[in-house]
Amino acid sequence: MNIMIMKNYKTLSKIAAQIVSERVRMKTHLVLGLATGSTPLGMYRELVSLSRKGIVDFRGVTTFNLDEYYPISKEDPHSYYKYMLTNFWGPAGIPPVNVNMPDSEAADTIQACRDYEQKIARAGGMDLIVLGIGRNGHIGFNEPNDYLTADTHLTRLTEETIAANSRFFARPEDVPRMAITMGIGTIMKAREVLLLVAGSSKADIIKKTLTGGVRTEIPASLLQVHPQVTVLLEKAAARYLYPDKYAIPQNMEERDE
Ligand code: PGA
Numbered sequence: 001m002n003i004m005i006m007k008n009y010k011t012l013s014k015i016a017a018q019i020v021s022e023r024v025r026m027k028t029h030l031v032l033g034l035a036t037g038s039t040p041l042g043m044y045r046e047l048v049s050l051s052r053k054g055i056v057d058f059r060g061v062t063t064f065n066l067d068e069y070y071p072i073s074k075e076d077p078h079s080y081y082k083y084m085l086t087n088f089w090g091p092a093g094i095p096p097v098n099v100n101m102p103d104s105e106a107a108d109t110i111q112a113c114r115d116y117e118q119k120i121a122r123a124g125g126m127d128l129i130v131l132g133i134g135r136n137g138h139i140g141f142n143e144p145n146d147y148l149t150a151d152t153h154l155t156r157l158t159e160e161t162i163a164a165n166s167r168f169f170a171r172p173e174d175v176p177r178m179a180i181t182m183g184i185g186t187i188m189k190a191r192e193v194l195l196l197v198a199g200s201s202k203a204d205i206i207k208k209t210l211t212g213g214v215r216t217e218i219p220a221s222l223l224q225v226h227p228q229v230t231v232l233l234e235k236a237a238a239r240y241l242y243p244d245k246y247a248i249p250q251n252m253e254e255r256d257e
Contacts, residue, residue, distance in 0.1 A: 040196055062098045074104065150184060155180075184222055199236055
């Protein structure tokens with residue numbers, strides 16, 4: 001794992017965008033896994049700006065999103081489909097045929113999950129996946145549990161996740177209770193992982209994720225066994241790791257810009 005501490009959210013977003021755009025420049029037809037939530041918004045803004053300046057061209061890129069509420073209409077302003085269209089796919093000029101999202105309107109969710117896995121495989125697997133982390137350690141909607149599911153699946157959100165996501169809805173009861181998410185195996189098969197962690201509210205979980213053992217009650221801790229992970233940590237999120245050098249995993253550096 002390469003762990004880099006960023007002085008603030010702006011720097012984190014810039015460095016994340018640099019990493020993604022470097023990979024796109026190296027491989028025009030990059031297959032990119034993407035996350036929603038608050039954390040990657042700054043990165044998306046930077047990527048759109050780089051694309052507008054002609055520094056990176058996303059027209060050849062294929063994207064697969066990590067997760068989507070179920071059931072939800074694509075047109076619903078709370079859908080992750082709308083979030084992606086507004087914040088990234090649209091302004092970055094990614095052709096609509098190249099973007100993929102779990103089917104939030106499917107009648108047969110088992111088939112929809114299988115189809116999603118097959119689409120990723122047919123695209124050649126993900127070259128890079130960008131992840132955020134939930135305060136309970138979830139990645140995608142792989143929630144803490146005694147066991148984790150490998151493949152894309154329908155899952156029930158925990159009360160903690162529903163409460164965290166209620167900030168985007170008028171009322172907590174409006175938050176969908178279910179979602180389709182890539183499984184832990186789907187994520188682990190990505191050739192490279194970029195984990196973005198911002199804010200002091202993530203300080204506790206990121207310490208447990210990076211420094212404890214691998215355990216299913218912290219799904220993100222499984223990333224410890226992935227061979228190619230970069231973690232970009234805003235300083236506030238690293239406060240329980242830093243400056244306590246003893247708690248710091250190897251390969252950690254501090255970046256200013
Ligand atoms: P956040 O969500 O970026 O909005 O904190 C991350 C997550 O829940 O995975």
